[in-house]
Amino acid sequence: MPKSINSAVEAIELSGIRKFFNLVQDKDDVLSLTIGQPDFTTPESVKQAAKDALDTNKTSYTQNQGLFELRDKASQYINDLYNTTWTPEQVLITVGASQAIDIALRTLLTPGDEVILPSPIYPGYEPLVTLQNASVVEVDTTPTDFKLTPEALEAAITKQTKVVILPYPSNPTGVTLTREELNQIKDVIIKHDLYLITDEIYSTISFDTPHVSMGVFEELSEQLIVINGLSKSHAMTGFRIGFLFGPRKLMDQFTKVLQYNVSCATSTSQYAALNAVTKAKDAPVNMRKAYLERRDYVYQRLTAMGLEVVRPGGAFYFMFKLNDSRPSFDLALDLVNKARVAFVPGSSFGRYGEGYLRLSYAYSFDTLKEGLDRLEQYLLQQ
Ligand SMILES: Cc1ncc(COP(=O)(O)O)c(C=O)c1O
Known part of the structure; x- marks a missing residue:
């Protein structure tokens, strides 16, 4: 046995x-x-770009971090939308947002760490935390219309807390946060020296006020990881393209995890993604x-x-x-x-x-x- x-x-x-x-x-x-x-x-142009990539034999490994041109244009795309300042060196092209989340958690967590999740919450995070022998602390957001408040966050922080995950607009609640609400959460993150992972995969689907990315807060630059991607924005779930934006000094660490996991995201999907962020913005x-x-x-x-x-x-x-x-x-x-x-x-x-x-x-x-x-x-x- x-x-x-x-x-x-x-x-x-x-x-x-x-x-x-x-x-x-x-x-x-x-x-x-x-x-x-x-x-x-x-979008048709995205599908065509994938076909062209096949026809022109763009079918080999790319850089582990992803094609430079895609990292360049993806960071530009996100910067133009949300007034952020990501550079191509601060983005990894991942296999869906799912892999970006996994890479971030595997790089940051050690056994015994705690990760705070505003709940109800997308079920894709908790198992990845458990796999690191770390644990999840769920904060009840139901009394505050599903919004994580700075007070509730502060009350959940212990000596073991290392990471807070904040997904907005949220799956499953659809709730999103204003700039002022994000600003207050940012202050708590800084006060306690935590890492913050914001999952902004639904950012283009914001209705009443424009999406505000946590990436706008310069003070967070050493401790913020922003997840985004093309699955929802461009109806590309099967292409499996995500983006991980992060602090400069962590990018090599994230890249190692990605390298030994998948080498790189699929080349033809990356060429399709390049079209999505340059030619299919509407x-x-x-x-x-x-x-x-x-x-x-x-x-x-x-x-x-x-x-x-x-x-x-x-x-x-x-x-x-x-x-x-x-x-x-x-x-x-x-x-x-x-x-x-x-x-x-x-x-x-x-x-x-x-x-x-x-x-x-x-x-x-x-x-x-x-x-x-x-x-x-x-x-x-x-
Ligand atoms: C909040 C959230 N994050 C991440 C993902 C995964 O995205 P992807 O398909 O790009 O891996 C989903 C998918 O439903 C989601 O709802």
């Missing part, structure tokens, strides 16, 4: 979203409002308009049903509550069985997601209307 495997791997679980899908995927006629990826197709603008119309429609429907909802400022999700005390998994399953409509149970998004359901509006108007009609019928029959 070989020796036992890494107990940290055994300790992590398949995501709650996956478990829910496995239960409902064989059921007929279920309308799903669950998926967290754009329903748009990748794609995110058009998608944002469509998401905004849907946000307003869904908000109006949910509030007309008398439900408790926070109006999201970005991304393409709503977290909402029904007047029902069942665990969110059982409730979501009941909705599938009786109303033939699927939402993700809030328990998939950390301790404080329990009691909620997540709706994704990365779907056509017709699908949204039908899904919401089914929810309305269900509520009328309760």
Whole structure:
């Protein structure tokens, strides 16, 4: 019998979203409002750039950090959007935002460290923290309309705290933060000498106020890692291109982790990404308009049903509550069985997601209307 495997791997679980899908995927006629990826197709010029890269044999390894030209144009793209000052040396091209998160956490964490997460939270962080034999401290944001406040952050900090992860606009809540709110959180990060990872993958999908990147605060330059990428902004989830922006003195360390993990992001995807950040800049603008119309429609429907909802400022999700005390998994399953409509149970998004359901509006108007009609019928029959 070989020796036992890494107990940290055994300790992590398949995501709650996956478990829910496995239960409902064989059921007929279920309308799903669950998926967290754009329903748009990748811009034509981006697809063409990928084909051209293949046809011209741009199919070998690139620099570990990613093509210089892409790092140059990607940093310029983000700087132009958010008034930041990243240089090409401060960005790594990664395999999706997912790998950027993993690289940051693997580089920063040692066993026993604590990572603060505002909850409800995207389920992609906690397992990566656990794999480093570090632990997660969830901060309950439900009393403050899903916003992390400086007071709640400060109260969660201990001697073991090393990293705070702040995703905004947020999956699953859609909530985003103003410049003043970010400024206050920045002060706490500096006061306690912590690292801050902001996951800004939904930055182009900001509705009511323009997205403010934490990268604008010069004082954070030694301790801030900003994650972004093209999965959501350009409907490129399958290309797997993310960006990790970070402090100059950490970039070599991050690069080593990337090098021994994947050598580099896929070359043809990098050429497609170069097109996305130079020639397809209007794609995110058009998608944002469509998401905004849907946000307003869904908000109006949910509030007309008398439900408790926070109006999201970005991304393409709503977290909402029904007047029902069942665990969110059982409730979501009941909705599938009786109303033939699927939402993700809030328990998939950390301790404080329990009691909620997540709706994704990365779907056509017709699908949204039908899904919401089914929810309305269900509520009328309760
Ligand atoms: C908040 C958040 N971060 C990161 C990711 C992963 O992005 P990518 O597909 O670029 O790896 C997602 C995907 O849903 C997400 O919602």
